[in-house]
Amino acid sequence: MKAFESVRLTNIELKNRFIRSATSERLCLDNGHLSEAYYQHYEKLAQGGAAMLITGYTYPDEAFKVKSRMAGFYDDSFIPEYQRLTALAHCYDTKLLLQLVHGGSSSSLGCIESASAIPHISSGLVPEAMSKERLKTITNIFVTAAIRAERCGFDGIQIHAAHGYLFSQFLDPRMNQRMDEYGGPISNRARLLVEVIKAIDKQVSKHFHISVKVHCSDFNINGMCFDEALELCGLLTKAGVDSIEISGGDYAARKGELFYQSEAALIAEKVNIPVFLVGGVRSLKAVEKLLCTTSIAAISMSRALLCEPNLVNAYYYGKKASPDCLQCRTCQACILPSKHAPALFVSDVDGTISMHGVISKADVAAVNQYAKHNYLAFISGRSLSNLKCDLDKHKINYDFLGAYNGAYLIDRCGKVLIDHPLAIEMEELFELISKFQIKGYALTGKAGMYFNIMDTDSIMNKMKTSSYEPQIEQREVMKQLYSVNIEFRDDSTASLFIAQAEALKLNCQIYLNTHFVDIVAYRTGKLEAVKCLQSALGLEREAVTVIGDSFNDLPMIEAYNSFAISSGDLKVIKAAANQADSVEAAIHHIMG
Ligand SMILES: Cc1cc2nc3c(=O)[nH]c(=O)nc-3n(C[C@H](O)[C@H](O)[C@H](O)COP(=O)(O)O)c2cc1C
Incomplete structure (x- = not known):
């Protein structure tokens, strides 16, 4: 599938076409420093399979802060903690962009300033119109932040120029009524953004990715229209951006799928840098069709990944076709793990699903039923060829196979997750x-x-x-x-x-x-293999169930929700949370 093919976004390579769109998590301390919950959140997202994550918006100056508990990035004291974050994402071969924002008059905390002194549409606050001197300072602050982001190990930055914050206010003729070279036609209204991009481009290395998030239209009769957005994308391309994310001014009110697909497809045709689409990206089928029929390079998702951070893995392994959360109704359900997220069942083979060399039809039917929407793995002391041959003969639809007691672990497409040959004298x-x-x-x-x-x-x-x-x-x-x-x-x-x-x-x-x-x-075994799967699939420990019968199953039996085969070793039976006569019985137990 094209959705899972790698793609080059100018100067960075993505392992697939799924991006997590910037989503402000508000998990930080009041001073913007990162909390443990923030790291945990990003680790889950990185494990979840998306090729690139864009952080929620961060403020590169204390005056640019939009909301409480959003992430800060206003001085070098942030470097060690963001270095930890980038290292964490890179552990999972996941790229990471830092999103930078100035709240403009949408801020309720920082400096209330904008293009013109026009009351904010919802808060009614009247911002201070920014002087040209102030615009120079703003540019310098963004450049300093971009340089700092590169020092932190980010793969790049994204400038948030959508959703009604400062850059978006400059682009929107309703909010920008300046008479100088920063107001009037789109080429003027885009000037500040273009200056910021050019200045950053001069100061960062050529490997450092610069992305911008913009509207394809404000979707308001007096706002920025599509033709202007198209011109804007051309200006940004010339200024040196490496990718453009296409959103729209009315995303929060939209229903359905792929809100801005036709506009994004037209932009992708016209500009010669990669374009990715955000807003209403939901089902895998629609994503695949979009990627196959347009020049759009990738898609990005926000709400769908809130309650299902490992949705991309579930798509890849064919466990789901669409997310649970189709529209954000601010029901807060996304802070709870999804009840429909795929779980993982790991079974030993000999003495468990294979009794004296016989695999029963009932066990095969049960595991295959389970594997329709969940992950299924077998880990055994046998060699890979032997294991594969036996399970294939019985038409068992496993997702992962662990041979040699977990020293070699692969997925069903042949991707190797563990390869630890014996290195002893x-x-x-x-x-x-x-x-x-x-x-x-x-x-x-x-x-x-x-x-x-x-x-x-x-x-x-x-x-x-x-x-x-x-x-x-x-x-x-x-x-x-x-x-x-x-x-x-x-x-x-x-x-x-x-x-x-x-x-x-x-x-x-x-x-x-x-x-x-x-x-x-050394450090190899069935438990290590199960841990590797749990991590690779981004699952909670509670989502993993294991079953076994003998001594080398003990470590995994003790660590996870477990079943011991009733005819198994006494020690294993004692250690397991549950007993079952067969794999089929265990599967029926967990599936209710
Ligand atoms: C809780 C929440 C926080 C968001 N925070 C940001 C943000 O920090 N920066 C940004 O550019 N967009 C932000 N967005 C907008 C999303 O990135 C995205 O553009 C929008 O939700 C539409 O995509 P979706 O349909 O996949 O959710 C946020 C959206 C939600 C629901």
């Missing part, structure tokens, strides 16, 4: 193994499994003859080895082995189950 390990009497061992790698069995009673011997792929040359397996499983003669020998292996500090994770020992890469 095998000679040292085998030297240690040779000191113990063992029943056998298995090496599992990308190329398959290699068994070395010394005992005809060994469980591994039985495994070898079951559905596992045929034994292959040891040398080949060793190339990319992910796990070593050793079967000891008894529990105490296995424990003794672990004590000695740990003393060797082999740089690996060792799991014990009665007389079995599993060795995987």
